Amino acid sequence: MKSERYLRKHVNSQEGKHFLVTGSSSGIGLEAARSLLFLGASVTFMVRNREKTKGRINAIEKEFGHPVDAKIVTYDQADPDSIIACINALEEKRFDGIVLSAGIYFPKKGSLGKQGVPITLQVNAIGVQTGFDAFYKRYPDAKYIFINSVANKPPKNNDYTPYFRAAKGKRFEDYCISKRIVMDIYALALKKGASAYMTHPGVTKTNIIQNYAPLIKRLGNGFLYIFVHHAWKAALGIVDLCCNDHEAGTYMVPRGPFHISGYPKAEEAPRVPEEEMDAWEAFYLQDYLTF
Template structure:
């Protein structure tokens, strides 16, 4: 299948929230959606960086309709404030693209006591989506797209110790846990929405190997010589082997806009690493309905936020 951003259907009158829209895949999503006529709410942490990203988009798309909502996914208070701001500005919301993420960071705890990668990649996004779903009920063809990774295949969900408080922390396994959590969350959220007859498509996507800040930002947080070496190695590998972020963003754009995207589906590059969007196959662990349900309930307990489908 050949499909690129020029195949994105017109999105006039539709409103999208894109997290992490100031760089990488999120920036490419925002630019392509703005070019298709959508209003794009850039939900990001760094305001100055977002202003620069918005200017970059407007140079390419002078008619772009862009908004900014401050969002730090590592703080539940920030997530609540962002969700309130979006609901107040946009009573009807069409699509949420949960794109922002961290990869392979050293062990850090958030202000809420969560392991940093789990907080940003999964818990913060789940809390945001839960609070935005009521605004999607009046939309036509509402969708939620959660960005995962093929690194979910190394992940294991530890429901008893999700924050590595007792087990030894391994940054790549922690990342894999969050990406597996993304797919399990998509599965369970779609199941619960379907059970309550809510007409929302929930899908997942992965970018293959795309050239973004993700590969360098996490290793850089290690500091010292090891941080420098890992950052340099990642930057070199990006240059030599990764596809452009514009191409890596296509699977999530497809999941967010293409007609007749199946509920609960998973999308990635056709080769698994690069190429046009195509259906992807989740691991067996990502299809475990029992774990998906338990993780969903744990997520609601940890964040203190119930999804409309849970009520």
């Protein structure tokens, strides 16, 4: 396994520990789950596609040459009812860490969530907030790992409403706003006393650009393959936060130039202004419900 050398040097065995990773059917979530399994932990894969994930776990077992302690639960992060039902049905009494990795970047144009909001905001913002709230109620002692992005943008005048109402097909803006909201959720979680952590994985080739036009997708994937790190390395910040002792609030980023590539290092977390996180909380608790 590609992360083996790093893991042997930087992380102890995780036997007896149990982690849950959302979006672990592909990309960064899958690579984080693979490393956690390699370290001997049990991993719950919280995904929307059971068959695809079964295939991934079979491949991991083949690679390791032995069975792994993995379980699959399914949900749809675009549907708040499905998120809550899945979390409430979990049989585990405790998790050591919960990684909120599922997310989308560039959906089909015009895709909307249940309440008619742009799908990226539905999955990456509403979905993460709904998931965190339901998890935290059941597992207040777990570590929570949030994934943000170098591409994040604070809302104009601390007002999130226009972005949720707009549905103008500005997919990159929707993504930047959704990742900023993840930072608000992380900051609010810390304020509540949760063991919250955040990492941005830099930039890496995953399925994240699957809806680009075919030629752009080919060029984009080629560019990412050559110039930035691979998903197994991008996932190491998550693994480090899950497994090593860090103060709540620790922020992990890739250590290379421009923070887009490299092994993880801890850095001071970006400050999220109180007014902004309060604006998100108010929007989520009041305005969003009236959509």
